[in-house]
Amino acid sequence: MKHLLLAATAAASFTLPVTASEPAPTPSPGEIAAAAPASDWIAIAPSDLLVMDLAPDAKGKPRRVVIQLTPAPFSQGWIGNIRKLAAAHWWDGTSINRVQDNYVVQWGDATEKKPLPEGLAAVPESEYVVSRTGAAGWDAARAMKRSAPIISDPYASSQALWGWPVGRGKDGELWPVHCYGAVGVGRNMSPDTGSGAELYTVIGHAPRHLDRNIAVVGRVIGGIEHLSSLPRGTEALGFYKTEGERTPIASIRIASELPAADQPKFEYLSTEGDSFARYADARANRRDPFFIRPAGGADICNIPVPVRPVAAK
Template identity: 65%
Template sequence: MKRYLPLVACAALSAAFPLSAQEAKIYPAPSEIVAAAKADEWVAMAPSDLLVMDLAPDSKGKPRRVVIQLIPAPFSQGWVSNIRKLAAAKWWDGTSINRVQDNYVVQWGDATEKKALPEGLAVVPEGEYIVRSLNQDSQSALAVSAAERARATANSKMLQRDVDPYSDQTYLHKGWPTSNVVGVGLAPTHCYAMVGVGRNLSPDTGTGAELYTVIGHAPRHLDRNIALVGRVIEGIELLSSLPRGTGALGFYEKEEERVPIVSVRLGNEAKDVPAFEYLSTDSESFAAYADARANRRDPFFNVPAGGADICNIPVPIRRKVK
């Protein structure tokens, strides 16, 4: 709730303080920093790296579309390749959202678990949850991420001031939240709106046909245990606001409770898909934004936190400005 002093009272207070106090520096909010970012600090997303899921219209007939950005190399590429094949085969058409667990995940796929999968899907080993050994291409990619982390750390307190309880390091790799366990490897992190692959018990790793997205507090205990393949960049509210399932683990118990999926297509094959871009995590504006997220000094806040969890520095994403 906003509260304002009467104009006369404000004038009296101003007169009571010295000029230096009245001229205290005003710090911009994170949203203001993002709004002021230069055009060349934004990175375009390729349409072919988007997954567009159209749900059945809502009760008022309003269309519902969810847009997912697929994660880039070197992470989860076996599952991402499967997802591309599933979308090309139109496999998700006619399936449904089957699970909505409060403060956890929304999950979708074939509720019957009997729909035949397209041929040619890879069986991805558990070792692919983590990036351990790097080829030349991914080495150069990770060199960039190391530079991003060094720059961001030097210019701001974007990382938590205490050790991350789930890893040795957290930082942003090519715009994605990432964690590193020394001697084990790197993996994406389960932040809000991240998309992962549903699976059964080990050694099953899932094909990518069953997907979920995080709609609650970041379940970081899932890191390195499940493949993360992307993030919802538009329409997460259409999933997070769905009625919670009453069955075990939030699964819907009745067929009529499930939300039908009309189609899932890659962005370059779907109609009317806008262009999207994200704020480069190697940019000066992102360093300022991350610092502002970790140390809120804009007028509403009294005490800066002095640090931030990796999931509390969401990478700004927007429709591309024409």
């Protein structure tokens, strides 16, 4: 009996799973962001959110797009204009006029005859970039023990600063870049830089060639599907030919102007913390189980700063 018991114990030892000694799977970038402590997330002020309500869809469902405006010191002349346009309710009754496949969705006054509010600034082309000395917080961010990782791409040495994808030139200039969902200011030929009344968002491959040629004033952080799924325009460059093709805009407001219960709430993962450093490394070097060969790198637009909605309390 003793020998039989030993034999049974030995046999059982060969059938035990070996998972207990196997290393845990490497977390994906999304899992790293989800596991970040609450202290690593930064709330976005309602005063920095632009809320665009489109006309309801064919089934009567509401369509809301939420845009985070770029932080200082970037594009502040145009953002000042955008705040004035929103306060004047200028976009109410305008429309989405252009949807170009793999490129942009554009909105504003299709007639180009609607008077603009008084007091809008004419912003010079020099404001497409900011100097290192003019970028408040730049030196402080670089001096931190764990600063945002530098990312090399074909266009510039780039990194995420203050929660934003930013290009960095050899001369120290900084500028927000055109990634998917970026919101820019439509303009005519140089030296015109646009007022901010005509805006677009990227719905395709990142058009980085536009960097430093057009002002980036925000990014869509909610409801991008209401723009990217619209029918493509029938005319050159994706413009709509008839009024019936356009999507009406019911209103555009700064979120802080809405009733408290209707204000969207979002937060982003701090780009100066350890969680973001690990997230960015995981995006550039995918080691989670699905991947066979890590790419070994990524451009700035392939490392989107995690943004998440905050449930109402």
